[in-house]
Amino acid sequence: MCAACHQHITWLPAPFEVDFAIEQPLVIQAATYYDYPIRQAISAFKQHEDLTRLPILVHLLRQLPRPKGCHAGNSVIVPMPTTDARLIKRGFDPVTVLSQHLSHHWRIPLWHGAVRTDNTVSQRGLSRAERLSNLDNAFDVNTICPARHLLLFDDVATTGASLQALARTLITHHPRASLTAFALAHGSQDR
Structure with missing residues (x-):
């Protein structure tokens, strides 16, 4: 999102950047x-599958403005992939549930062509360097992306390390793609 657009949406945290x-x-x-x-x-x-919390989270998602020029014909939302082990442990994928609501709100389809290839430990509590090291080779792509604009989504972005690692994998497989990332919550106000 451009700086001029952000000035009109004062309730959103300022966007932050990571190199990918x-x-x-x-x-x-x-x-x-x-x-x-x-x-x-x-x-x-996320941890207790408490669906009574979903309405407030969906309301927050609806505060995210759809990126200019992005629509169902040229864009897809890429939910942060999870591992099979985490899916079995939780019994559901909270990021995909939230992504489905964002997809409905923006009228942009989801694309599940990115996969988590390892069993990295939770990013919670790790330093930035540990987060980056933890995500080495964490993702892969298993199908050709049908769109030019890839809108990455995660529930919480603290340092952006997970989104950065996913972006690196996606740009390797789709070098002409335009990538932007979104999160329900920014885990740090120190940026």
């Missing part, structure tokens, strides 16, 4: 910060 390719920053826009009471709502939804 030479001279290509990945812009990450979150709907809110990962603070009380949002932290508790996300945790209850």
Whole structure:
């Protein structure tokens, strides 16, 4: 999202950038910060499958403006992939559930062509360097992407390391793609 657009949407956290390719920053826009009471709502939804928290999370998702020029004909939303082990442990994929709501709101389809290839440990509590190292070779692509604009989505982006690693994998397989990232919550106000 451009700076001029962001000036008109003052309630959103400022977008932040991480490098994912030479001279290509990945812009990450979150709907809110990962603070009380949002932290508790996300945790209850993710860890305990507390669906009573979903309406507030969906309301927050609807605060994210659809990127200019992106529509169902040229864009896809790429949910942050999870591992089979995490899916079995949780019994559901909270990021995909949230992504489905964002897809419906923006009228842009989901694309599940990116996969998690390893069993990395949770990113929670790791330093930035540990997060990056933890995500080495964490993703792969198993199908050709049908769109030019890839809109990456994760529930919480603290340092952006997961989105950065996913972006690196996607740009390797789709070098002409345009990538932008979104998150429900930004895990740090220190940026």
